[in-house]
Amino acid sequence: MTATSAGSDPSRTVTGVPIRLDGVVKQYRGTATPAVKKLDLEIAAGDIVAFVGPSGCGKTTTLKMINRLIEPTAGRILLDERDVTGENPDKLRQSIGYVIQSGGLFPHWSVKKNIGALPRVLGWDKKRIAERTDYLLDLVGLDADVFADRLPKDMSGGQQQRVGVARALAADPPVLLMDEPFGAVDPITRVRLQDSLIAIQHELGKTIAIVTHDFEEATKLGDKVCIFSEGGHIEQYATPEEILASPATPFVEEFVGSGATLAHLTLSRVRDVPHNPVLRARVGQSTQEVVNQARAEGHTWVVVVNDDGTPRSWPSIDELLTKDVVSDYIDNRLPVVARSATLNDALDSMLAASQGGVLVTDGRGAVQGTLTIAVVMDVIRNQLADARADTDTDTYADHEDGAAS
């Protein structure tokens, strides 16, 4: 199997290395058939590959053989063309980040102690560990001043998972393995974590293999998606676009499901459709000045932002005018999506907030514009029309009367 880095933009930073599984087999002791029969798979440096497939098909077994938490029965695993099957597994795992569903943090250790665990083993000095911790917390979207000394139990599931990602990246490994990392969080948090991962990957360019149960998540995150059937058999290994456009086998067709037309919504990103500009205001500004500017520019809504551009609230002109200066109110229910989010995510977010629009942010959460439901509906309408054009041969208008039996 070839590993053309189909989803990768050549200008993108790549710090990852290629992973190659060469005739890999896993037969658990006492079982009649191998969990993974004979697997050849290549993951290009800097790609995210999502492993999906029905329960028990061997996704986790495959993932854990890469860092040798599970020892292969036969075959070779190569990182950057280096056969690691004979290497010391503890040493190997120092160069492979690993993230599991519930974060897997040490419960009695603070966030910074958790993140610094591997660097301490590697003998880094305190200053370097502290700098790295601050950098990583910022990268995963957590304020170090607020979170560095917290215990995991005093954080939400999503925050713990962010720390889990930071910890996995602590020693700057070229490879990251993620086993259903977002499976245990609520849908809105899951979307935010997915968008964070995309932003982080854009910045770092690691090689990432991620196991997920969710085909939509796979198509959103994966440069390529690997669909397994029982025994670790690869049914199709291709870009999400290729899989949706031409499922390789009846198994894939069934797995992808009849929602394939609308599954294209998960391929359309917020960044690919037009946004409306926003007027930003700061806490403490004169509302009359802000409103004058808004009216002059044709805005009926204004986004109140922090110094870093992240949104606090999204009041209408009428709401603003109830006060003399812009309020420091923080709206915790703002509908917000990242540029990397899918249109499906945007639609979910609008429906959850009962609003006809969402704020669009960059990877670090700064407001870029707004997306309206009308734009999303246009895309859906066009996709449905395209799908119909592909399948229909006869329409009401061009049907010749008497032609049908």
Ligand SMILES: Nc1ncnc2c1ncn2[C@@H]1O[C@H](COP(=O)(O)OP(=O)(O)OP(=O)(O)O)[C@@H](O)[C@H]1O
């Ligand atoms: N330690 C073990 N001993 C024996 N059999 C095992 C062991 N671990 C996994 N298996 C079997 O190997 C097969 C593959 O399991 P694996 O966990 O890799 O599947 P999976 O695709 O990740 O499943 P899921 O989506 O349910 O997590 C299953 O039939 C499972 O029962």
